[in-house]
Amino acid sequence: MSLQVYSTLSRKKEPFHKRPGETVSMYVCGPTVYKPSHIGHMVGPVIFDTVKRYLQYIGYKVTWVVNITDVDDKLIVRAGELKTTVPELAAKMTDDYLDCLKKLNVTGIDQFPKATEHIGGMIAMIGRLVAKGIAYPADGDVYFDVSKDSDYGKLCGFDPEQLEGGARLEVSGKKRNPGDFALWKGAKPGEPKEVTWDSPWGPGRPGWHIECSVMSQKLLGDTLDIHGGGLDLRFPHHENELAQSESDTDKPFAKVWMHNGLLKLRSGKMAGSLGNVLNVADALTLVGGETLRFFILNTHYRSPIDLGDWEPTPGSIPSGLANAQKAFETFTRFGERYQRITGRSFFTSTKPDPRRTMSVDMGSYLMRFSEHMNDDFNTGGAVGVLFDLVTALNRTADFHRLESPGAQADRAMAEFEEGAVLLKELGQILGLFLQAPSQAKLAGGDQLAAGLMDLLIELRNNLRATAKGIADKADPTKKALFDQTDLIRQRLAALNVTLEDRPAGTTWRVG
RNA sequence: GGUCCCGUCGCCAAGUGGUAAGGCAACGGUUUGCAAAACCGUUAUUCCCCGGUUCGAAUCCGGGCGGGACCUCCA
Incomplete structure (x- = not known):
């Protein structure tokens, strides 16, 4: 069409x-x-x-x-x-x-x-x-x-x-x-x-x-x-x-x-004259610009966009934006995974060649995306295709264990790379995936905190290595060591820091 | 009073005649020392209700119910 x-x-x-x-x-x-x-x-x-x-x-x-x-x-x-x-x-x-x-x-x-x-x-x-x-x-x-x-x-x-x-x-x-x-x-x-x-x-x-x-x-x-x-x-x-x-x-x-269509709250209209508006500056500090853009594009442009429940008080995030933020993390996480696998940044990777040949599989995602966009710029439908594509890519990465050191899977790697390039290309049409989430945000903007995190992770991984080295599952020392590693992770979680233990090492993020 | 839009899973949402995308949440499972992330599976025999047209309707028509926008401030 x-x-x-x-x-x-x-x-x-x-x-x-x-x-x-x-x-x-x-x-x-x-x-x-x-x-x-x-x-x-x-x-x-x-x-x-x-x-x-x-x-x-x-x-x-x-x-x-x-x-x-x-x-x-x-x-x-x-x-x-x-x-x-x-x-x-x-x-x-x-x-x-x-x-x-x-x-x-x-x-x-x-x-x-x-x-x-x-x-x-x-x-x-x-x-x-x-x-x-x-x-x-x-x-x-x-x-x-x-x-x-x-x-x-x-x-x-x-x-x-x-x-x-x-x-x-x-x-x-x-x-x-x-x-x-x-x-x-x-x-x-x-x-x-x-x-x-x-x-x-x-x-x-x-x-x-x-x-x-x-x-x-x-x-x-x-x-x-x-x-x-x-x-x-x-x-x-x-x-x-x-x-x-x-x-x-x-x-x-x-x-x-x-x-x-106009932005609305579940309770009704959002308008300057009603005093229930959320300023962009405030929204940016709550969820960031890319989430905001993603949220807007999730709905067809002619429909009213529902922000959900919101109290116009400082720090309050409209439920619709919170949902969008959660959903968008799927792509952010994929970007991180892409970097772990390929060693290159998903966000700053080179521009895809529009004349490249594409596998039948990838071509079908492109076709579905295009059909939605051709139908009066149906960005909501197009976003759905992006989710399907990222799921397929994660499946490939899981199945072929692309993150494990020494993974020998050239064909799988090529398939993964091809899909990632397409994901990036389609995302850019929507104005998404244009820049990496800033490092400052991940580290809370604090060099000292980033350094302390590295130290903490290293110590914790030493404990984990020792614990794993104890073969006897019932050994009380093994359990004691793991209790300490879990304590570290739980206390960090209470500070809104998440640790993720992966084959290639431990990563951390705020949120 | 006039003009117009909408009602799809607990929430958001795509789908406008061919047999219900996707996200969030929830629950199982794989994976993991345990987690997190990821993956797999389950969750709407049904699209506000009642009629009609059609081989076939969430989609078209009529009627009802409910919600919303605009009618000289608004993006």
Whole structure:
């Protein structure tokens, strides 16, 4: 099956409209930078980063743009609370956002245009809409006239007439229709200078949606191949973007609209307005970026992602994340095992050759993986294939005792190596297995602790060797020695350190 | 009031017409001095309920019950 992508506009899966080798333009709505990012902000970036990785894997070139909205009511309010300026707050929160993306291996974004750097373009587009009679100035503001846009509401299936029934519609005397929305907001008394620009309609600042229309057009052209964002942005943000852009260009704004599901708690919605959000920074200290990414990709992107039970208190890990962490250890452990067997790092090993020949067995894993990804980027199904593959590899390693010193099993070793290369390749498409878990984390970041552990393990292994050397199973000395080795292991376990005795030696890890 | 989504093992979750992936948890077993890790096996004759269409339904249709999102702050 070739690639199928679900589009919100048509409400069905469509064959992807581009041919491999062509460049795909992708625009995803980014954050309003007024608060530190919470984990919900990472869902879209992780998903679309994976979309890009997969598109590249099957032969496309991809240009991906994510906007930074650095002027907005929320920024003005927040800057006031913090006694800082809007640009300073925006710069700080933008850094936070970019740092979060990096920790989650979101590396595919080509450009991050900022709204404040495109004010001129916005004024120009608003001017064109006014000239066309689709927008109208009103007392310092400029509004988009939804009654002039014959297909307004097509993205969400809303009838503009019905919008009048909405309970939360702002009643403004300046608007011609209740559904009209602001393209330009006239400056209000007392608003800081940094958020005020001159325009043909007087000083003010842009409305919420116009920056995406202007920046996507400038950087990616009139028609986007993929427009993405969170489901909550579908209305009004995307509906309005679409209306503005198509009214401006008379061309389709986006070929495919992709909307990702939102993060939720078992108890319901997670939202800044409810005060039950988990910041990315906190989540990173609890479980790490790779686990977070793995967790997000475990569910199909259009479904809501359930964090499970969680109390918004320090140190509390949502049950869904704890589960993901446990599950992901399977791969981490495999990486360690790969290193013990081959002497090379699983995580930094060389890039696989895509043209290599593959055994029938391995080819079937690749095929299953591809079929899931071709089916509207079904990462949840694809992750299942990764588990099957790692199980097969562990089975090979067990059966042929690849970890035992002097294992003579060239064919088995080749089979193991081939599978490991494939596992790594498939993992990378999902943005996983890109770097080794840091040594600092394993040793608790402490050189002294690492050295003491080595000493303790050596002493314990001396005791074990002595005990094993006593042939008489009933010998009280043998038992006494083993009691001591077990005591060491138990006391370390109480400190959250696990010892593992293996044929080639003893290893330890935190957790 | 309008628009839309969902209900699959104790929990998470893939599967949208061809006879129920995967993970976590649990319980047996192999391995181990004992563990840990890994591996093998067991755990949903059944997919919220009731009808219907079909040779065949978790998947399609109708009705019910339950949960959720959006309707100008939200990723």
